[in-house]
Amino acid sequence: MNDAANNSSSDASTPELGELPELNRATLDWSTVEQLFHDIAELTQVLEVIAKTNARTNANDKPLEMVQGLELLKTRQAMGVQLRYLHEGVQWWDTLMWRDDEVHLVRIRHNFGDHQ
DSSP states (O other): OOTTOEEEEOOOOSOOTTSOOOEEEEEEOHHHHHHHHHHHHHHSEEEEEEEEEETTEESOSSOOOHHHHHHHHHTTSSSEEEEEEEETTEEEEEEEEEETTEEEEEEEEEOOTTOO
16 A cells, blocks of 8 residues: 555464454545555456445445445445455455544455365
8 A cells, every 4th residue: 555544454364263354444535545445456366345334234235346446435424445365375364444544544454265
């Protein structure tokens, strides 16, 4: 990410059984959000795009494309969007949510092992 992002991350390596997965957080400006969506679409294998209308409800009943997820986030028709993707053999879940006028990113590295 670029200088517009305020990053913090945990100091975790690949989690072992019973450990929590690696977690990273950042606050992003809108141009960084757009770049993130572009990079994930171009450089990873996108598994799923999920829009959230509230804390407990998914907005989409059918799979979304990256461009649809970005538009729902931009227009605030969804309170957040979760991007699930594979990068270099590792599954990542990025959750982007509006808080006031900022987009907050929570990125989790999952280690599902043979359960995929």
